[in-house]
Amino acid sequence: MDIPSPKPRARALSVSELNHQVRHLLEVSFLQVWVEGEISSFSRPASGHWYFTLKDAKSQVKCAMFRGNNQRVRTPPKEGDQVLVRGKVTLYENRGDYQIIAEAMEPAGLGALQQAFDALKLKLQSEGMFDAERKKPVPTLPKHIGVITSATGAAIHDILTVLKRRCPGIPVTLYPASVQGNAAAGEIVNAIQAAERHGVADVLIIGRGGGSLEDLWPFNEEKVARAIAACSLPTVSAVGHEVDFSIADFVADFRAPTPSAAAEHLAPDQSAWIRTLEQQSSRLEGITRRLLARLQEQVSGLGGRLRDPRRELQNHHQRLDDLESRLKSSFAQQLQARSQTLSQQQVRLANQSPRRQLADNRNRVSQLKEQLFRELHWQLNEQRDRLGHAAQSLQLVSPLATLGRGYAIVSTRRQPVIRDASRLKPGDEINARLGHGNIDATVTAIHSSLLPSDDDIEPS
Template sequence: MLTGNPPTPSGNRPNRSVLTVSDLNREVKHLLESSIPLLWVSGEISNFAAPSSGHWYFTLKDARAQVRCAMFRGRNRAVRFLPENGREVLLRVRVGLYEGRGEYQLVVEHMEEAGLGALMRQLEELKARLQAEGLFAPERKKPLPLLPGRIGIVTSPTGAAVRDMIHVLGRRHPAAEIGLWPVQVQGREAAGQIADAIARAGHSGRHDLLIVGRGGGSIEDLWPFNEEIVARAIAACPIPVISAVGHETDTTVSDLVADLRAPTPSAAAEIASANAVEMWQGLVALRQRLLRATQIQLRHLQQRVEATRNRIRHPREQLQNRAQRLDHLELRLQGAVRQHLHNRHRELQLASRAFAHYHPERALEHRRQLTDTAAERLRKAMQALLQKRGERLAHSGQLLHNVSPLAVLQRGYAIVRDEQGQVQKSTRTLSPGQRVHTRLAEGEFTATVDEIL
């Protein structure tokens, strides 16, 4: 409040506190700003000026009064229209004083067109009510599916927004099934159509995710997405909803209630297809890794084949080993037969000597029986032994045949010898004009080398 001493009678001059004009204006400014809270004022703009500093200065008037106003650059950047003389506006202001001229003025914090004032107040009331009910709470919002295969879109079928969303989804997630629910997105009937489409799409069982939105426009154009009926339809939708209304700077009630807000319709399509792009990139990387691993494995197998090829012995060496083993088995068989016959012959001699100690007829009969028994046993033993040795001999012969060069020739190979009879293993030992002898599986022929390839 103002400070100072009351005047004294003439002739008395006690010490007095005298204010300067600047001090007085400063005191009045402080008094005005501290005693009058923020308030809303409506009126008509006149004398509008916008100097290079970026601040706005104008007069707000009605039919009977006027007041100077100032709106500084940090605040007027949020105004979405250009003020002009004669325009009716609604201002949120604080009362102040311009100390330089000692004039009180309104410092504008917010400006909007006067026709929208009532709507904006209704919008703020709706937001407060829905927030109190918990419709904006993060914990009630549903998570988006990891990879939505069926995506529903509630928007105008003729706007640029639906074309942008379909284009983005087709490019980033071509496997997705897209279902369009055409509605009006502005006008009196738009809110009811939008809410009805959200309810039908959400309960149709045809979608994993729903995108609701439209392109940019004025606040009147976007107003259906601020209607309570649309907000409650989004909140009641059983599947996740992405709200994509207007541009990034536009915020509607639908954005606050939805499970996720996208700054634009195209951004909503990118969000819905984000995991599809990541998975596709992962598959490409995995394919490259698999290709590299396959190439490494093939090189490893080629090395193993080469090493195995170097360890394979020549067929002649295998044939010699098999032939030597066959000779060894034959000698063992002959020795076994001779030993068996020797043992039986010795038994027969012993039996003949013992025959003399018995009665000739009985001894003869007894010895005959022993001889028959021994002969039968010998015959069976010989048959069994011969059969076993024969089987082993046949098996060894088959093994010998399998590694025989003749068997190799049966598979289409040939043995090439020079004129001295030496087997030729490489073309490096041959020369054009040289005569060679070639043996096939059936027949032999002599040829002359024409060319070394």
């Protein structure tokens, strides 16, 4: 019995080959998708990449957003945020995980850019930056126009074309700046500050051509708005098309719907000026003719009234001679009066000479000195007489005079004057002062009845 040989099996795929084919199939089938969902399991490692899960009530899908793309997201997401993600569907072959590589992200519902626009608009409006009172008037005839836009964009071409057509005599200075991309806002701010430092322009046009909200976003940046508000020059915002509005439009001193419209507004119409100048020139010519005719009539009338110049010169000569004579007479009178005044001043000066005054003062001093000596001599004699009388009066009441009449003053060491004998006792040492000299003695006996009272020995 023959045994049938087994059928050859198809070659088996390796896991890597299978995942590679699935990845290719997913990427070809889904070139780019928008997916809405809630963020969960959000992580941000040191590499700067974002890894998260996007889920709804029934399913979930893993997502990755690499650093180059997530840097363009204005508000980093957080757990629970409902977002819209634009990206490519693919497969992470190493783990066989189906995922989305996100390229853009914005909040679900109202777009992130529109939310940021409305938030900044409300903030600046609350600060009064949109108020008409703070806006500067734009010159009707600018002497020099500064333009802040891209050097290669259509806006500068449109502005120059309009200015050349309407008023080519107005000079224009371009302060180039990027008007799209992440670096554009900083370059616009630097260009505004450079125009102020340059100091030649008296008005600035700030703008660019049309585009999406994302394209026009540099003109919705807060630092650009504040730079426009702080600019000392009048500013004209000309961003996008007529239907486009930016934060710069609200902050600027004047909003033009397009760059061309900004140039139209600032530049006067040269042809209208020429017509106006021609009309004014014609009017001026007519006025000049009438004025010349009137002046000619006045000259003719004055010519008949004009006298002979030689006669006028003779009158002037005679007038000069008369004035010269009066001047000489007046000068002589003044000279004589000044001479008399000088003589009088010399006499007064001689009377008030320091030498004379010094001699008078010396005589006065001598007289006062003699008078002083007389007064001193008289007062000295008078004081001597008064001193003699006082000495005599003092002698009369002096204790020494009493002692001279035979009395004595008795004292002890403890008592300077003894008036009562009862204060002594036999054996006490006493001192008796006489009219001439002292006596030291010792008490041997006391006879109180024989002694006179104190009043009898009191000096008179």
